[in-house]
Structures are given as structure tokens and as C-alpha cells.
Amino acid sequence: MNIAIYPGSFDPITLGHLNIIRRTAQIFDKVVVCIMINGEKDTAMFSPEQRVRMARRVTERIPNVEVDYFNGLLAEYSKRYDKPVVVKGLRAVTDFENEFTMALINKKINPELETMFLTASEKYTFLSSSAVKDVARHGGPLEEFIPIEILDDVRAIAGKGKY
Numbered sequence: 629m630n631i632a633i634y635p636g637s638f639d640p641i642t643l644g645h646l647n648i649i650r651r652t653a654q655i656f657d658k659v660v661v662c663i664m665i666n667g668e669k670d671t672a673m674f675s676p677e678q679r680v681r682m683a684r685r686v687t688e689r690i691p692n693v694e695v696d697y698f699n700g701l702l703a704e705y706s707k708r709y710d711k712p713v714v715v716k717g718l719r720a721v722t723d724f725e726n727e728f729t730m731a732l733i734n735k736k737i738n739p740e741l742e743t744m745f746l747t748a749s750e751k752y753t754f755l756s757s758s759a760v761k762d763v764a765r766h767g768g769p770l771e772e773f774i775p776i777e778i779l780d781d782v783r784a785i786a787g788k789g790k791y
């Protein structure tokens with residue numbers, strides 16, 4: 629079975645992420661969306677539980693997708709699977725340097741781990757979780773940015789004004 633791991637912070641999951649997940653699910657037998665809980669990312673607006681719940685809700689109708697979470701190195705997490713491929717989306721050249729570095733570091737730690745990149749759909753090249761949080765914090769419209777299933781959650785959490 630060909631397995632893809634799609635890692636990220638998903639704080640929160642966006643329509644751009646969902647587009648990559650759908651396309652990856654057409655290429656691989658199974659896609660594991662892995663929410664990486666990074667110590668350094670205490671700036672997350674959504675708790676790990678909230679991020680997992682939202683990602684599960686928006687992918688529940690895609691049969692070969694599952695959502696997991698992990699606190700640690702992606703290269704270590706990937707050892708749970710038989711020859712998985714890490715899939716990342718590239719929105720623009722500005723993403724490339726960071727993604728290229730991460731792919732090389734992951735390969736140093738786990739030499740069997742390959743990374744593949746999908747080009748973001750041009751519809752979503754502008755979109756990031758950070759932008760979503762900024763718009764949400766200010767009570768702006770989110771319909772074009774995040775899946776409809778999580779609109780209320782994102783509005784409610786962002787609306788608490790803690791951020």
C-alpha cells in the first residue's frame with residue numbers, strides 16, 4: 629500500500645490544505661494527515677485537540693484519509709509506516725527554501741524518507757493559516773478560506789479575543 633503523510637500545523641486547516649489532501653488521496657492508497665504538535669509553536673490559536681477535531685470533520689467523507697497527531701520529529705513518526713512518502717504543498721518560491729531544508733533534514737534523520745511536493749492550486753496560492761487567523765481575529769469573512777464545516781468553530785474560538 630502506498631502511504632502519504634501530509635504533515636503540518638493545521639492551525640487551522642484551510643481550503644488550501646484540503647485541496648492538497650484531496651489530490652494526494654487520488655494518487656496514494658492512503659493519506660495520513662499528521663498534525664505536528666511542535667513545542668515551539670505555543671502561538672497556536674487552536675489546541676491540538678481542536679485542530680485534530682476540525683481536520684477529522686473536514687476529511688471524514690474522503691475514505692482513504694485519516695487524521696493523526698504527533699509531538700516529535702516527523703522523521704521518527706514516519707517510521708510507523710512502510711516506506712511512506714511525505715507530501716507537502718508549495719504555494720510559491722518563497723515556500724521552497726524552507727520546505728527544501730526540512731526535506732533534507734528529514735532525510736538525514738531517516739534516509740529512507742522521501743518528500744514530494746504538489747503545487748498549490750492557483751486558487752489558493754495566497755492562503756495560509758496565519759492569514760486565516762488574522763482575518764478571524766478581526767471578525768472578517770472566512771468563507772473563502774476555510775471549509776464550511778469549521779466556520780463556526782473558528783469564529784467562536786477566534787472571537788474569544790485571547791489572541
Ligand code: PNS
Nearest residue numbers: 635636637638664700701702703730733
Ligand atoms: O504547517 P507548517 O507549520 O508549515 O508545518 C511545518 C511542520 C509541522 C511540518 C514542521 O515544522 C515539522 O515537520 N515539525 C515537526 C518537527 C520536525 O520534524 N522537525 C524537523 C524538520 S525541520
